[in-house]
Amino acid sequence: MLSFPRRLLLAGAALVLTAGCATSEEWAIWRQNSAHFASLDHFKFSNRNREGQSAQVSRADVQKAREQNWWGRAITVAQEEILER
Amino acid sequence: MRGRLLLAALAASLVAAGGVLAAPPEDRLVSPDQHSSEKARSLAAKYLNALRELNAGIYHCVPWVEIGRESIGFFRPKHLPGDDRYLSLRIFVEQDPSPQFAALRFEERAASMFSRYVGGMLRRMAAHAAMLTDPAVDGFTVIVGWLKPTAQAGAQPVHETIAVFLPRPVAADYVAGRAKIHDVAARGQVFGYDGATPLGQLRLQAWEDSFLSTYRMANYQPDPGVTCR
Numbered sequence: 292m293l294s295f296p297r298r299l300l301l302a303g304a305a306l307v308l309t310a311g312c313a314t315s316e317e318w319a320i321w322r323q324n325s326a327h328f329a330s331l332d333h334f335k336f337s338n339r340n341r342e343g344q345s346a347q348v349s350r351a352d353v354q355k356a357r358e359q360n361w362w363g364r365a366i367t368v369a370q371e372e373i374l375e376r
Numbered sequence: 377m378r379g380r381l382l383l384a385a386l387a388a389s390l391v392a393a394g395g396v397l398a399a400p401p402e403d404r405l406v407s408p409d410q411h412s413s414e415k416a417r418s419l420a421a422k423y424l425n426a427l428r429e430l431n432a433g434i435y436h437c438v439p440w441v442e443i444g445r446e447s448i449g450f451f452r453p454k455h456l457p458g459d460d461r462y463l464s465l466r467i468f469v470e471q472d473p474s475p476q477f478a479a480l481r482f483e484e485r486a487a488s489m490f491s492r493y494v495g496g497m498l499r500r501m502a503a504h505a506a507m508l509t510d511p512a513v514d515g516f517t518v519i520v521g522w523l524k525p526t527a528q529a530g531a532q533p534v535h536e537t538i539a540v541f542l543p544r545p546v547a548a549d550y551v552a553g554r555a556k557i558h559d560v561a562a563r564g565q566v567f568g569y570d571g572a573t574p575l576g577q578l579r580l581q582a583w584e585d586s587f588l589s590t591y592r593m594a595n596y597q598p599d600p601g602v603t604c605r
Contacts, residue, residue: 348597349599350436350599353440353596364532364533365534365535367521367535367571368573370466370519372569372572374464376406376410376412
């Protein structure tokens with residue numbers, strides 16, 4: 292049987308260990324939404340444009356977003372099915 | 377004096393760097409030597425600058441439209457016999473999800489996208505007027521893809537696609553104002569695809585849609601020196 296001061300110490304240690312860390316459930320949700328800040332460039336873009344401000348979108352922003360392929364590969368018809376070089 | 381020269385050199389290099397950054401990816405074009413026939417190689421070389429301008433115009437001024445690698449060139453439509461060469465452009469349209477769009481049948485979505493994009497893209501493709509009278513240019517192909525709105529959330533995305541084939545006289549009539557977009561839909565050939573599955577030839581009822589000439593993407597700023605009409 293642990294004494295009250297020891298129990299207090301253990302509870303405090305557990306609190307310190309978990310504070311600021313995501314739970315496994317939170318990590319699972321985050322992993323499912325891996326599009327968030329997929330890269331540093333996206334982070335910079337998001338950081339530059341905050342709510343309440345007029346966002347600035349350059350052509351380079353659009354291009355980077357595509358190159359990072361946020362939404363995965365799609366099922367589509369191959370060009371060779373329609374056209375020949 | 378030396379400091380001024382250094383500053384001028386730095387300014388010149390920045391302008392040059394800006395020019396390089398503003399250029400759209402060249403790999404959107406099929407290079408002339410990558411075409412499979414002499415006729416196609418000759419057309420691609422002859423109109424190389426026009427194809428570059430087409431690529432740059434869409435890249436800077438219609439930024440929500442993506443042109444994939446090797447999507448602009450003088451291709452041969454596979455369903456046609458012989459070596460007919462059509463100036464071909466394949467685009468993918470990125471658009472916000474819309475319940476109204478999702479509620480339409482495939483043919484209705486196809487008609488909407490035809491009405492919105494085919495006429496405008498055709499005008500851009502035929503901006504170099506010589507193509508409309510060049511007998512070696514047999515026609516124009518516009519392939520438009522968009523995200524299938526009815527796909528399950530979390531599942532692999534699926535694209536819907538229409539491939540539109542227009543003989544040169546049809547395109548010339550439209551660009552000259554002698555034909556309306558519904559005439560173009562009636563006189564051309566349109567094929568539909570659900571993902572990789574061909575849906576066969578479609579008969580679409582098209583209408584005039586001014587979206588391309590009026591829509592401006594919110595807060596989008598074209599690169600310095602680029603003018604969009």
